[in-house]
Amino acid sequence: MVKDILNGKRGIIFGALDHNSIAWKVAEKAHEQGASFVLSNAPIALRKGDIFELGKKTTSEVISADITQVDDIENLFQESMEILGGKIDFILHSVGMSPNVRKGLHYTDLDYNYLQKTLDVSAISLHKVLQTAFKMDAMNQWGSVVALSYIAAQRTFSSYSDMAQAKAMLESIARSFGYHYGQKRKVRVNTISQSPTVTTAGTGVKGFNSFYAYANCMSPLGNATSDDCANYCISLFSDLTRMVTMQNLYHDGGYSNMGISDQVIENCFVCKGDCHEHLPDK
Numbered sequence: 001m002v003k004d005i006l007n008g009k010r011g012i013i014f015g016a017l018d019h020n021s022i023a024w025k026v027a028e029k030a031h032e033q034g035a036s037f038v039l040s041n042a043p044i045a046l047r048k049g050d051i052f053e054l055g056k057k058t059t060s061e062v063i064s065a066d067i068t069q070v071d072d073i074e075n076l077f078q079e080s081m082e083i084l085g086g087k088i089d090f091i092l093h094s095v096g097m098s099p100n101v102r103k104g105l106h107y108t109d110l111d112y113n114y115l116q117k118t119l120d121v122s123a124i125s126l127h128k129v130l131q132t133a134f135k136m137d138a139m140n141q142w143g144s145v146v147a148l149s150y151i152a153a154q155r156t157f158s159s160y161s162d163m164a165q166a167k168a169m170l171e172s173i174a175r176s177f178g179y180h181y182g183q184k185r186k187v188r189v190n191t192i193s194q195s196p197t198v199t200t201a202g203t204g205v206k207g208f209n210s211f212y213a214y215a216n217c218m219s220p221l222g223n224a225t226s227d228d229c230a231n232y233c234i235s236l237f238s239d240l241t242r243m244v245t246m247q248n249l250y251h252d253g254g255y256s257n258m259g260i261s262d263q264v265i266e267n268c269f270v271c272k273g274d275c276h277e278h279l280p281d282k
């Protein structure tokens with residue numbers, strides 16, 4: 001295992017809610033690798049309280065910020081630079097939420113105020129974080145920003161609802177801002193498209209168990225865990241990946257390039273409809 005690859009780096013980690021959160025694992029590994037960072041989450045998540053346990057474990061301060069509020073983000077950057085003693089080297093955007101999904105509204109019956117909220121929290125917030133950092137000149141050269149995405153940005157997953165549009169926009173913002181930030185300050189911006197993972201946000205999607213089992217059966221390496229995802233994030237924050245930017249990076253055990261697998265043929269698909277009627281009995 002590599003050691004200290006984030007030594008001396010300063011970061012901001014958004015989105016650690018509880019010990020299942022992907023951001024939680026990233027914080028643990030960033031600490032192991034020598035980084036210092038500030039943890040941030042929405043006021044409601046701070047009221048839940050688990051994040052303070054992570055703060056203690058990783059000797060990091062926790063700062064409340066609703067990621068849709070530019071004032072909160074400005075304050076977060078200002079305070080983080082004071083606490084950490086300099087500009088920021090890495091940012092994890094590990095935030096997603098859809099009121100339409102939460103309320104169980106069908107995709108053909110979306111509430112458009114909720115849709116705005118989904119896009120604001122889950123995608124436009126990345127632009128707000130990047131634009132605030134850009135204007136405040138809060139990041140060091142060769143800094144790295146990573147946001148978490150899902151393959152529903154490219155393909156239809158029937159119950160992923162308006163989060164699919166949010167992820168498509170998130171990936172697009174990473175490309176567009178990645179250009180401007182790269183040119184101006186050599187800061188890189190990427191998204192990681194992660195396997196289904198057992199977390200609060202993940203399991204909130206209707207049919208999550210099927211998403212998880214199907215992806216696991218399709219992927220030659222199986223689903224990537226949150227620990228695996230955290231390792232990938234750490235590599236992207238490190239200087240070992242300096243020339244990677246504006247990419248959507250699949251971290252899914254091979255799922256995104258599969259059509260069908262032996263495991264699905266043998267185990268997963270038992271059709272109870274009439275589509276087998278005209279097929280040979282195999």
Ligand SMILES: NC(=O)c1ccc[n+]([C@@H]2O[C@H](COP(=O)([O-])OP(=O)(O)OC[C@H]3O[C@@H](n4cnc5c(N)ncnc54)[C@H](O)[C@@H]3O)[C@@H](O)[C@H]2O)c1
Pocket residue numbers: 014015016017018020021022023041042045065066067068093094095096097121148149150193194195196197198199200201202203
């Ligand atoms: N779990 C999966 O299957 C999966 C797969 C691919 C991508 N992702 C993405 O990974 C990211 C992290 O999710 P997770 O799975 O670790 O779940 P999680 O529920 O642990 O994390 C989601 C976080 O978003 C935060 N958040 C929501 N609204 C906010 C706001 N207004 N301001 C600040 N923070 C806010 C929550 O407090 C929470 O900490 C999300 O972008 C999610 O879409 C998850």
